[in-house]
Amino acid sequence: MTGASNAAPGKAKTRSYFRRLSRYYLWFTACLGMFLVALGILENEGMPRQWIGHLYMFATISLYATIGVVARTSNVSEYYVAGRRVPALFNGMATAADWISAASFISLAGTLYLHGFDALAYVMGWTGGFCLVALLIAPYLRKFAQYTVPDFLDARYGGTGDGRSARHGNVVRALAVSATIVVSFTYVVAQIYAVGLIASRFTGVDFSVGIFLGLASILVCSFLGGMRAITWTQVAQYIIILVAFLIPTMWLSVKFAGNPVPQVAYGSVLPKLAKREAQLALDPREQEVRARFKAKADEYSARLAGLPRSWEAGRVEAQRRLDAARGRNASLGEIRNAERELIAYPRTADEAAHVWIEQRAANLERAQPPEPHAEPFPGKTREESNQRRNNFLALVFCLMFGTAALPHVLMRAYTTPSVDETRVSVFWALFFILLIYLTMPALAVLAKYDIYTSLVGTDYASLPTWVSYWANVDKANPLISIADINGDGIVQLAEIAIDGDVLTLATPEIGGLPYVISGLVAAGGLAAALSTADGLLLAISNALSHDIYFKIVDPGASTQKRVTISKLLLLGVAFIAAYVASQKPADILSLVGAAFSLAGSTMFPALVAGVFWKRANHQGAIAGMLAGFLVCLYYMLHTNPILGGNADSAWFHIAPISAGVFGVPAGLAVLVAVSLLTPAPPRESAGLVDHIRAPEEV
Numbered sequence: 001m002t003g004a005s006n007a008a009p010g011k012a013k014t015r016s017y018f019r020r021l022s023r024y025y026l027w028f029t030a031c032l033g034m035f036l037v038a039l040g041i042l043e044n045e046g047m048p049r050q051w052i053g054h055l056y057m058f059a060t061i062s063l064y065a066t067i068g069v070v071a072r073t074s075n076v077s078e079y080y081v082a083g084r085r086v087p088a089l090f091n092g093m094a095t096a097a098d099w100i101s102a103a104s105f106i107s108l109a110g111t112l113y114l115h116g117f118d119a120l121a122y123v124m125g126w127t128g129g130f131c132l133v134a135l136l137i138a139p140y141l142r143k144f145a146q147y148t149v150p151d152f153l154d155a156r157y158g159g160t161g162d163g164r165s166a167r168h169g170n171v172v173r174a175l176a177v178s179a180t181i182v183v184s185f186t187y188v189v190a191q192i193y194a195v196g197l198i199a200s201r202f203t204g205v206d207f208s209v210g211i212f213l214g215l216a217s218i219l220v221c222s223f224l225g226g227m228r229a230i231t232w233t234q235v236a237q238y239i240i241i242l243v244a245f246l247i248p249t250m251w252l253s254v255k256f257a258g259n260p261v262p263q264v265a266y267g268s269v270l271p272k273l274a275k276r277e278a279q280l281a282l283d284p285r286e287q288e289v290r291a292r293f294k295a296k297a298d299e300y301s302a303r304l305a306g307l308p309r310s311w312e313a314g315r316v317e318a319q320r321r322l323d324a325a326r327g328r329n330a331s332l333g334e335i336r337n338a339e340r341e342l343i344a345y346p347r348t349a350d351e352a353a354h355v356w357i358e359q360r361a362a363n364l365e366r367a368q369p370p371e372p373h374a375e376p377f378p379g380k381t382r383e384e385s386n387q388r389r390n391n392f393l394a395l396v397f398c399l400m401f402g403t404a405a406l407p408h409v410l411m412r413a414y415t416t417p418s419v420d421e422t423r424v425s426v427f428w429a430l431f432f433i434l435l436i437y438l439t440m441p442a443l444a445v446l447a448k449y450d451i452y453t454s455l456v457g458t459d460y461a462s463l464p465t466w467v468s469y470w471a472n473v474d475k476a477n478p479l480i481s482i483a484d485i486n487g488d489g490i491v492q493l494a495e496i497a498i499d500g501d502v503l504t505l506a507t508p509e510i511g512g513l514p515y516v517i518s519g520l521v522a523a524g525g526l527a528a529a530l531s532t533a534d535g536l537l538l539a540i541s542n543a544l545s546h547d548i549y550f551k552i553v554d555p556g557a558s559t560q561k562r563v564t565i566s567k568l569l570l571l572g573v574a575f576i577a578a579y580v581a582s583q584k585p586a587d588i589l590s591l592v593g594a595a596f597s598l599a600g601s602t603m604f605p606a607l608v609a610g611v612f613w614k615r616a617n618h619q620g621a622i623a624g625m626l627a628g629f630l631v632c633l634y635y636m637l638h639t640n641p642i643l644g645g646n647a648d649s650a651w652f653h654i655a656p657i658s659a660g661v662f663g664v665p666a667g668l669a670v671l672v673a674v675s676l677l678t679p680a681p682p683r684e685s686a687g688l689v690d691h692i693r694a695p696e697e698v
Helices: 002-044 049-070 076-084 088-099 102-144 149-157 165-203 207-257 262-282 284-305 309-327 332-344 349-367 382-403 407-415 419-437 440-455 465-471 500-510 515-553 559-582 588-612 618-639 660-677 683-693
Strands: 480-482 496-498
Touching: 002 049, 002 088, 002 207, 002 515, 049 207, 049 515, 076 207, 076 407, 076 559, 088 102, 088 207, 088 407, 088 419, 088 515, 102 149, 102 165, 102 382, 102 407, 102 419, 102 440, 102 496, 102 500, 102 515, 102 588, 102 683, 149 165, 149 407, 149 515, 149 588, 149 618, 149 683, 165 207, 165 407, 165 500, 165 515, 165 559, 165 588, 165 618, 207 262, 207 407, 207 419, 207 440, 207 500, 207 515, 207 559, 262 284, 262 440, 284 309, 284 349, 309 332, 309 349, 382 588, 382 660, 407 419, 407 515, 440 496, 440 500, 465 480, 465 500, 496 500, 500 515, 515 559, 588 618, 588 660, 588 683, 618 660
Parallel strands: none
Antiparallel strands: 480 496
16 A cells, blocks of 8 residues: 555646647647748748758757756766656657658658669568567666666676676676777768768858768757757757658648548559659650760760770870860860869879769769659569569668667667656657658658659759859759750650759648748758757767766765766867868768667667577677678678779678678577587676666565
8 A cells, every 4th residue: 555655746746747748849849830820921931941941950950959957957867868767658768869860851751762672671670660669679678767778788798606797797898888989980971970960051162061061950958968868959959850841741742632631642643653754764865865965874884894994085185185175275264174073084094994983973873764653663674673572671671670770769768757657758750650661652742743744854044043043052962963965955764853852842842832941941951950950969978978987997985976977078078070071981871871780789689688598698799799890881881882892892782781681690699609608607697688678666
């Protein structure tokens, strides 16, 4: 009776807290709606677009800053795990915002647009990964009730039974921290890159300046309040993400299918898109343009076959054109073009080979007819089709196991009041993620149909203004370019080159929506990037301050000192990540794919074996983590051309982004083998497994 009487006030307090939070966020949603209406009225009255972009940036960053200031804390429990009192519904929303990164919000719809059925691997893999989190890891981490993933791995694999547990635990902890840093840093660079892309488009500032503007917004939350401030910011960010994604998609649904439900409209528009694809594949003008790209590819093949003489002849010819332009007193523009051509010419024969191989591949790709969007694993031969199917399955595998091992996602398991709340929280996270993920394939098809029917066939003199806007965001590497290859003055599909990262952000303009909706979508993309970046930076700084500084370097550090160290480390890591992102190291989805493969290969086997196999010991964990990481890293370096590898060296034709398909089994096999060949772990490890797997007392 006493236990029941003590529990009743606690439940009442929890319900009151939940109602208060619900009231706050309902008010926030209403204010967001009024803000959109007000901006719509101002746009209708003639407010310049750039001002609207600035208002969105100012309003959202001010909102996040306000939450950061209000939720500031120096309490260790609040800073690391939000006081373990976040209700399941709100933790689910925060997890969804943490999860729906720039790759999901900005790049996934574009990838579906460019690659059709094959890109569904991302939707299936990421969603399936959360099922693994719910079933295999999250509830057990919450029952463990510490602060970080390395905490669990240290406790589970630290014991040896011979007095050396602390030293061995430190080795496991250090490996887990290293994996957390590598994975999270790779992932956060992609988020900050997206921040720069959005800020530069909607405020007109330089890309690098946009990165540091976004960085200020990230830091004001994570620096001041840690997980507490990040959680309540992410709930607000999820609301913005959901509204920003659904409005333009529902608009296109009504426009092309007369139905506001995108998932239903998707089914009715897909056959129309297939019919249009077939028409374009047989269009003589499209075939002419593709033949010209094929001829350019053949020209590069001839140059490559003639190296180094072809490189020398090309350099002489570029110099001759510049001298001729100067000699005949050509216009300044013509002389400048000739100078730029000479400067851009490869400096060595080896550099020429690298550049010409890339240009040949790009021209060959554009020479191909459009692939049917809904056809699974299209290929000219059965072997090619099988390779694409295998890559599809490998990518699903990597994304699932990578999701189940991402430190910033698993950290959220520690923030709920109980194990039961953690399980319910993962359910809500899946629900809120699926609201977006089930809409993305519809958006890709609707936007693709709009472009194929409205933009293709347009006179070049009548191109919509959004094309020039996005072409000028990054002049060195245009996000969209349209060139009249065959000189007929009409846009052909083959003449359009569009970057997948631009599709979601440009959807409102593609569909003819008011600019206020374009600003809303940009705010949603910014919220997606910032929410994930916040969680990743906190995961890195907490791993360094808690797992390295407090647990290894200075176990006697005060709570105030631990939080201060975490804040300083967060600041340093954030600026390093911003600098790396400003160098534009790769596209967003490639960076994210690398992070998932590394996370799955390094962390997943140790985490799952730590929960479900009592015989797993510290030697096996160390060997498994190292083996998984090294196999995955070797495969990426060995096969990814961006990292100096050769795509022809791929094992079983598996793409580098799916390196985890080799890393995860390697890590698991080595963990099992080494654990069986070395002494069993002490009874304390088995006791910990029994504790975390025992049902929670009510």
